[in-house]
Amino acid sequence: xxxxxxxxxxxxxxxxxxxxxxxxxxxxxxxxxxxxxxxxxxxxxxxxxxxxxxxxxxxxxxxxxxxxxxxxxxxxxxxxxxxxxxxxxxxxxxxxxxxxxxxxxxxxxxxxxxxxxxxxxxxxxxxxxxxxxxxxxxxxxxxxxxxxxxxxxxxxxxxxxxxxxxxxxxxxxxxxxxxxxxxxxxxxx
Amino acid sequence: xxxxxxxxxxxxxxxxxxxxxxxxxxxxxxxxxxxxxxxxxxxxxxxxxxxxxxxxxxxxxxxxxxxxxxxxxxxxxxxxxxxxxxxxxxxxxxxxxxxxxxxxxxxxxxxxxxxxxxxxxxxxxxxxxxxxxxxxxxxxxxxxxxxxxxxxxxxxxxxxxxxxxxxxxxxxxxxxxxxxxxxxxxxxx
DNA sequence: CCTGTGCATTGACAAATGTCAAGACTTTCC
DNA sequence: GGAAAGTCTTGACATTTGTCAATGCACAGG
Numbered sequence: 001x002x003x004x005x006x007x008x009x010x011x012x013x014x015x016x017x018x019x020x021x022x023x024x025x026x027x028x029x030x031x032x033x034x035x036x037x038x039x040x041x042x043x044x045x046x047x048x049x050x051x052x053x054x055x056x057x058x059x060x061x062x063x064x065x066x067x068x069x070x071x072x073x074x075x076x077x078x079x080x081x082x083x084x085x086x087x088x089x090x091x092x093x094x095x096x097x098x099x100x101x102x103x104x105x106x107x108x109x110x111x112x113x114x115x116x117x118x119x120x121x122x123x124x125x126x127x128x129x130x131x132x133x134x135x136x137x138x139x140x141x142x143x144x145x146x147x148x149x150x151x152x153x154x155x156x157x158x159x160x161x162x163x164x165x166x167x168x169x170x171x172x173x174x175x176x177x178x179x180x181x182x183x184x185x186x187x188x189x
Numbered sequence: 190x191x192x193x194x195x196x197x198x199x200x201x202x203x204x205x206x207x208x209x210x211x212x213x214x215x216x217x218x219x220x221x222x223x224x225x226x227x228x229x230x231x232x233x234x235x236x237x238x239x240x241x242x243x244x245x246x247x248x249x250x251x252x253x254x255x256x257x258x259x260x261x262x263x264x265x266x267x268x269x270x271x272x273x274x275x276x277x278x279x280x281x282x283x284x285x286x287x288x289x290x291x292x293x294x295x296x297x298x299x300x301x302x303x304x305x306x307x308x309x310x311x312x313x314x315x316x317x318x319x320x321x322x323x324x325x326x327x328x329x330x331x332x333x334x335x336x337x338x339x340x341x342x343x344x345x346x347x348x349x350x351x352x353x354x355x356x357x358x359x360x361x362x363x364x365x366x367x368x369x370x371x372x373x374x375x376x377x378x
Numbered sequence: 379c380c381t382g383t384g385c386a387t388t389g390a391c392a393a394a395t396g397t398c399a400a401g402a403c404t405t406t407c408c
Numbered sequence: 409g410g411a412a413a414g415t416c417t418t419g420a421c422a423t424t425t426g427t428c429a430a431t432g433c434a435c436a437g438g
Binding site (some may be wrong): 129133136138173176 | 271272319334
């Protein structure tokens, strides 16, 4: 399973990868069941996670205790609560496995050590940051410029696997609409 | 004016700053008038900008040619179209000065050189990326969990200066609501 | 100083989306 | 296997937000 992570790093850096084993040694494999909570708001986020298999939901609760899904992270992507991870303040978001998943976690101490000592890893980290940022920019633009139906179409185009893989309720919460509206609009496609 | 940028970098790195002059030498001062376009969609973004004075709007046009404001960048912050800047593909966003402004621009070649050769600069870059990402996470959560009135209150709390500094039309476009709705909700505060 | 252009506000109405409730259907778990 | 819980869909209705139009106002530019 760790080979998936190795390949991920190689994919991002090409073939000139030294010290990759230093990175992999620091990664702890974690298996989680469906609905397991990986991070609870209020706790301090002490690791970043690579999703080798499965799917994570990053979410908060609104004032009615309904879940607001800020992000869905699938295989071959990294997941964390960066605000809490880098500042070591209590997290404001929750992370949950929505499928049985296999993760590789790197704790904060190892992470800092790798950033300092393995330039390759630092590069990967920057790529991940840029990727996350770019994704969130798209997401912001989708909220600013699209109505609910357009956002559904957008999801179908850019993250089609989510449409088949997730429950309607979850998709609706990711799109920022009610399950009822989602159900109604789907039938208008 | 360049002292503002010097101070910005020192603020982010503490006192152990070497090579800072290598960075500052690469920065070209640019003065722009109100409404000057700094980047037009379709062009390739060739620089990052530090806003020493003034205010920039990052925006796109929706299908009705109305402006959608993805971000507002004020003094002491960095602005760019990162997607285009790092991939050298045509930009999908526009950048405009909404006040007379003073910028320091670092072109792509210089930027790459600094990232490679000045570890300090690389650190600043990562901090900026993290900051931008965190901000966009908050913004996404605001769209997911708040209605128009709540977003207005949120803006008043977290970016109060924008409320006094920008036109109502611009604020509305930043919040993702129509100017009419903004006008009506303001009176309900 | 005048004029035109764009901005802010308000009203009337339309469209989009949310809420609540009910029923059919699945899935989970003992 | 069967009860219990959760999901999906649909209807009726409420609320939020958008659109269009009109007016008053401020401000830039000749």
